[in-house]
Amino acid sequence: MPSTTSRDGGAGSRIADSLRDAILRGVYAPGARIRQEDLAAEFGASRLPVRDALRILESDGLVTLVANTGAWVSHLSLDECQEVYQIRERIEPLLLRYSAEHLDAETVDRLAALADRMQAGTDVETFLRLDREFHLLSYSAAQTSILGETVQRLWNSTQHYRRAFTLLIGPDASRAVHYEHQLLVAALRRGDIDDAERVLFGHIRRTRLELLQHPELFQQP
Template sequence: MTEILRNGTGLAQSSIIAAGVRDEILSGTRRPGERIGQQALAEQYGTSRLPVREALRMLESEGLVTVVSNAGARVSKLELDECVEIYRIREQLDPLLVSLAVPNYTDEDIARLTELERAVAMASNVEEFLSADRTFHVESYRAARSPILFETVERMWNTTQHYRRAYSHLVGDDGLGLNHLEHQLMLAAFRDRDASEARRLLYSHIRRTRRAFTRHPEIFQEA
């Protein structure tokens, strides 16, 4: 990787750095509010600080990093009311996205989504669940062919990733099992190409998590 970074263009270098930091944030290795040192990243990847700064701008556009002039970059952090507001927005946007996608599903799409949901159900720990759950939902949106809406929703997924992790640890197997049941209902709507029912189910799915956050403010106090 170091050789690629040294020989690559500035954009390629920035993309590699952004990918590494993105993985660290989404996996929970870097926690909300944690400072991201530009010099440390430059040394880690064997580059100057210029591609590091560009990488951080990329991650800021994805909602993963907050960059403040003269204060540096930190992993984005949310308060409870901010997370609740994002989920209220998602209650409207995610169902719209899936309702646009459902009529475009091919039989191959349905087969893939079925396999992806099976991976959610078979997850043996929270990290596996989070990865599989995100993939299932994101892939269910792709057929919408609405890139601006898709990117908007994906950004909101990014900014709330840490709090979904904390919530998943809190609810344990019973709570994650309920997710699986809701996914099964969604899959039935997908197979029937019933966009209205898929939209209704996804709205309830997201709303349930949003309401759970309000019952557990400690998730945000501990972040």
């Protein structure tokens, strides 16, 4: 029979997985209060696995815990988001470089298929899911101990703002996003890592500059 600790640890991970998915899908808005008692009731769990789940999500960059006060969905100010995007502009091309030399032809084909699916679709949530899959797949062959986890945490912290950006941009800007995805795939396919880095840098930078034009997105209700 498994120990209580093992059961609680497994329950904590399952709760974290479910809550992570809900936060990334926008079910919980940035700054929303997360009440342990509500989660315990929703998942039929005790407070211990709920606390474990919240600690996992804190390490993911999705939840902010305040001692003796509670938990909230992490929220970025405009300045914080700009800083995160500037960090991403600099470190994601490096992570792509680490990955690109190990990407096989099958993975590049999968990236091309994802780019085509994004270009053909119109649903925002589907686009966000495929976009995340596309970029994280492009980094998946990197052999790093720190950089990959750091990038994923930064992606988590900016998910809400990518959603807001996607809802705001018009058809012309959407075409630019898809064109950049196709350029990135083409650079990876021909093994031009320098060009792939340049495309990715501009891709992230353009989103940052667009978000700068909409400070209202960072105001908490």
